[in-house]
Amino acid sequence: MRPAVKAENxxxxxxxxxxxxxxxxxxSGVSFLVPFGSCLAVNGPSGCGKSTLLRCLYGNYRLTEGxxxxxxxxxxxxxxxxxxREIMDFRRHSVSYVSQxxxxxxxxxxxxxxxxxxxxxGRSREEGLERAREAxxxxxxxxxxxxxxxxxxxxxxxxxxxxxxxxxxxxxxxLLDEPTASLDRKNREIVTELIIGAKKRGAAVVGVxxxxxxxxxxxxxxxxxxxxxxxxxxxxxxxxxxxxxxHGTPASGLAARATSEQGWAPRGQIEPKKAESGMAEPKDADxxxxxxxxxxxxxxx
Amino acid sequence: xxxxxNHPSAMTEPLIRAEGITKRFGDILAVDGVDLELYPGEVLxxVGESGSGKSTLLNILSGAxxxxxxxxxxxxxxxxxxxFFKIRExxxxxxxxxxxxxxxxxxxxxxxxxxSAGANVAERLLSGGLRRYGEARLRASEWxxxxxxxxxxxxxxxEEYSGGMRQRLxxxxxxxxxxxxxxxxxxxxxxxxxxxxxxxxxxRSLSSEFNLAVIxxxxxxxxxxxxxxxxxxxxxxxxxxxxxxxxxxDDPGEPYTQLLVSSVLGGA
Numbered sequence: 337m338r339p340a341v342k343a344e345n346x347x348x349x350x351x352x353x354x355x356x357x358x359x360x361x362x363x364s365g366v367s368f369l370v371p372f373g374s375c376l377a378v379n380g381p382s383g384c385g386k387s388t389l390l391r392c393l394y395g396n397y398r399l400t401e402g403x404x405x406x407x408x409x410x411x412x413x414x415x416x417x418x419x420x421r422e423i424m425d426f427r428r429h430s431v432s433y434v435s436q437x438x439x440x441x442x443x444x445x446x447x448x449x450x451x452x453x454x455x456x457x458g459r460s461r462e463e464g465l466e467r468a469r470e471a472x473x474x475x476x477x478x479x480x481x482x483x484x485x486x487x488x489x490x491x492x493x494x495x496x497x498x499x500x501x502x503x504x505x506x507x508x509x510x511l512l513d514e515p516t517a518s519l520d521r522k523n524r525e526i527v528t529e530l531i532i533g534a535k536k537r538g539a540a541v542v543g544v545x546x547x548x549x550x551x552x553x554x555x556x557x558x559x560x561x562x563x564x565x566x567x568x569x570x571x572x573x574x575x576x577x578x579x580x581x582x583h584g585t586p587a588s589g590l591a592a593r594a595t596s597e598q599g600w601a602p603r604g605q606i607e608p609k610k611a612e613s614g615m616a617e618p619k620d621a622d623x624x625x626x627x628x629x630x631x632x633x634x635x636x637x
Numbered sequence: 638x639x640x641x642x643n644h645p646s647a648m649t650e651p652l653i654r655a656e657g658i659t660k661r662f663g664d665i666l667a668v669d670g671v672d673l674e675l676y677p678g679e680v681l682x683x684v685g686e687s688g689s690g691k692s693t694l695l696n697i698l699s700g701a702x703x704x705x706x707x708x709x710x711x712x713x714x715x716x717x718x719x720x721f722f723k724i725r726e727x728x729x730x731x732x733x734x735x736x737x738x739x740x741x742x743x744x745x746x747x748x749x750x751x752x753s754a755g756a757n758v759a760e761r762l763l764s765g766g767l768r769r770y771g772e773a774r775l776r777a778s779e780w781x782x783x784x785x786x787x788x789x790x791x792x793x794x795x796e797e798y799s800g801g802m803r804q805r806l807x808x809x810x811x812x813x814x815x816x817x818x819x820x821x822x823x824x825x826x827x828x829x830x831x832x833x834x835x836x837x838x839x840x841r842s843l844s845s846e847f848n849l850a851v852i853x854x855x856x857x858x859x860x861x862x863x864x865x866x867x868x869x870x871x872x873x874x875x876x877x878x879x880x881x882x883x884x885x886x887d888d889p890g891e892p893y894t895q896l897l898v899s900s901v902l903g904g905a
Contacts, residue, residue, distance in 0.1 A: 353892035354899065395881065397888045420867050420881050421676070441841075441863060442834040 337371035340407045340509050340540030341393065347401035348388055362388040368559050372407075372508065375531065375541035377551045380561035386544045387436075389561070390511045393542060394433040395423040406430065407508060407540075428456055433511040434502035438494040440487050446472065447482040450500045457505060464504075471500035475526060491518040496527075503530055510534055512543035516550050528553055650712060652677050652818055652850050653698070653721070658707035660693055660874075667693045668704070669874035677817065678848040682865030682882060684855060684897065690874035691854045692822055698852065699739050699820045700729055714817070735765045738811030742823035744803035748795045748810065755781075755791040758810050765814055780809040784839055801832035805839060812843060819844075821853045825860060837863055858901050862886055870894045 349361040363385040370376045378386045391397040392404060395415055405412040408430040413422055427433075432453065441449070450471055451464035472482055475496040486494050495518050502510065512531070516524045524547065531554045535541060545551035551558075651674040660668040668690045675681050683691045696702040698709060700721065709721040714736065721729065733739075741747040748757050758780055759773035767773050781788055784805040795803050804824065811819055824840060825833040841864055844851050855861055861868055861882060868885045870878040870893065878891045889895045 350888075351890075353895050391887070396883050398880070398884055398890075420879075423881060424866060441838075443838040 337373060338407075339369050340372045341368070341370040341376075341542065342405040342412070343368050343402070344404075345402040346389070346392060346399060346404060348385070348392055348397055349400045363392070363561075366402075366559070366561070370540045370542055372540050373535055373538045374556040375535055375543060375554045377555035377558045378542065378544050378561060379551070379558050381563040384561040384563050386561060387513055390433065390513050390542065390544065393509075393511055394431060395426065396433075428453075430507060431509040431511065432502040432505065432507040434498050434513060434515050436513045436517065438486060438498040438501075440485060440494075442485065442487070444485055445483045446477065446486050446489070446497050449486065449497060450504055453501060453505045467504055468500065471504050472497070474530070475500050476523060492520065492523065495519060496523060499527055499530070503534065506534070506537065506539070508539055510539050510541045510543075512541065512545075514544050514546050516545070516547050524550060649676055651675060651710075652712050654710040655698060656708045656710075658694060658697055658709070659705050660690075660697060660702070661705045666874050668697065671707075671869075671871075671874075671876055673869060673876070675818070675850050675852060677850055678844075679867070680844055680849075680851040680853060680865045682853050682855060682861040682868045683871060684858060684861050684868060685871035686856060686897075689871040691871045693874075694871070695820050695822050695852065695854050699737065700733060701739075731765075734761055735814045736816050736818065738814075738816045738819035740804075740807055740811055740819060740821040740824045742826040744795070744800070744807045747807045748803060750796040751794055753792045754786070754795055754798070754806050757795060757806060758813050761810060761814050776813060777809075780813050783812075783843070784809045785835070799832075801828055801836060804828060804832075804836050808836075808839060808843070812847065812849075815847070816849070818850045818852075821851060823855055823857075824853070825857070826855075840864060858886060858898065870897070 344367045346363055346366040347361070348363040349359060352358040352360065366385075366389065368376060378389055380386055388397060392399055392415070393406065395418065399416045402416065404415040406415060406426065407413075408426045413426050413430075415423070418426070438449075447465060447468050450468035451461070454464040454467055455461055469482070473479070477493060477496050477500070481489065481493065486497050489497065495515070499515055502512070510531075515531070516527050519527060528550050531541060531543070535554070541554070543554070545554065654674045656672050658668055658671040659666070671690075671694055673681070683694065685691045693702065697704045697707075704722065707722075710718050711721040711724075711732075712718050721732075724732075739747065749760070752760075755774060755777045758777035759770075762773045762776060763770070778788055778791055781791055786802060786805055786809070790798070790802075795806055798806065808824075821840070825836050828836060837860060840851075840853075843849065844864075851864075853861070853865055865882045868880060868882040869876045870885060870889075870891065872893050878885060878889065878894045885894060886898055889898050
């Protein structure tokens with residue numbers, strides 16, 4: 337399976353100049369692979385850097401260190417070196433990011449918010465609006481709300497507008513930050529089905545799923561981020577947990593699965609630890625260099 | 638960096654490219670070596686506090702103020718690239734009357750208050766060579782609708798308009814000639830919040846509908862967040878930080894940018 341995302345040794349830290357300065361490391365030593373057609377769930381306690389990781393994938397946060405390659409335009413875009421315009425183009429064509437909160441624009445109705453990513457891609461306004469109507473009805477957003485700006489919507493309604501917007505262009509990479517957090521059972525089910533549907537169409541999904549049931553249904557692998565030690569939010573690196581000792585099941589995770597496919601993995605670079613993955617190593621891979629120490633992939637269910 | 642070529646983003650060329658724009662007023666360095674690029678259809682924001690040089694920069698780019706040094710490469714409709722500061726005055730005036738617009742913070746600076754609103758819009762068309770007055774009036778009335786001004790006020794003078802209406806009129810006056818580039822200096826600066834939202838929405842929808850390239854100067858980070866794709870942060874005449882708008886506002890690196898972002902009530 338071709339990878340959609342290759343992350344190696346990601347680090348994101350912040351310097352708060354007016355608070356000391358304070359130095360905060362939100363992510364460190366995080367490595368993973370996400371093949372097309374699969375979903376990686378990012379898991380861990382509050383403050384461990386889950387949202388930070390998604391923001392790095394979207395290019396919202398600029399990486400401090402590491403290599404993050406995302407599939408774009410028939411090749412890979414190295415996010416740590418991408419120009420502003422390359423990231424703009426990546427966002428337009430190759431990724432959707434469903435954040436926890438919908439950014440409401442005054443006077444812009446829900447229908448237009450949902451249609452916008454398609455229209456930006458160059459599709460006609462009519463087609464954009466038609467697809468937006470389909471998406472909103474699929475997510476059971478009442479029709480009487482479509483023409484209103486979501487300013488007055490409930491949390492769940494806003495979230496569904498946000499999801500409709502994220503899914504409308506059917507992007508090859510989907511980033512989901514707690515997409516079901518404020519949804520009732522019925523809508524949670526619909527969103528779960530939509531995520532599974534996106535995977536079946538070949539999309540790679542990286543998501544934070546608070547809801548265990550949803551996570552277990554959609555995820556093919558879990559990236560476990562460690563809690564920040566020392567109490568403060570993110571004051572210690574929320575790095576990926578090394579080893580897989582506490583999980584009895586052999587990892588059927590993404591990196592393990594991905595590296596068992598040959599022909600795409602740069603040899604010896606993105607290979608997870610053999611002992612951890614529990615999978616046969618690629619026959620001709622060179623295990624000597626660049627093992628990803630911190631890679632932790634546990635079984636998805 | 639793109640690891641493989643054959644890629645759509647490599648296609649377009651910038652509409653303008655400014656290099657080393659510098660302006661001295663006596664001993665004061667108001668603008669200090671600013672480089673920027675603007676691509677067709679792109680909205681670039683310039684933020685910074687009063688006195689940071691952002692309005693001076695805009696006045697230089699739009700040809701209202703000569704720079705002390707620096708170059709501004711302008712890609713014409715025919716694809717030729719020339720230094721905007723070196724082309725003949727007559728040609729520059731022609732570009733400023735057709736291909737380039739300027740929306741001032743104070744509409745009075747961009748309008749003729751004692752001439753009818755319709756004539757304010759039609760004037761740029763007529764000075765751009767359109768002969769038939771009837772057609773100019775028709776185009777003016779079309780733009781009245783586009784900026785949501787009531788048609789029955791076409792013959793009123795802008796001095797009888799409210800601030801928000803004047804600003805929408807100024808936008809219509811600038812866009813009627815179909816420019817590719819519009820400079821905007823705090824376009825919602827003097828407006829009430831309720832009126833502001835409407836003007837911002839207008840700028841947002843028109844810039845996307847007509848694929849306008851816009852350089853927008855503002856001190857309001859909320860406006861920058863709403864309208865711009867890329868952002869330059871200026872301080873003491875220099876660009877101290879640049880990036881995608883959401884990168885600069887969500888992940889500011891420079892001390893000054895962090896101060897700016899953290900000073901916004903309720904977040905931008």
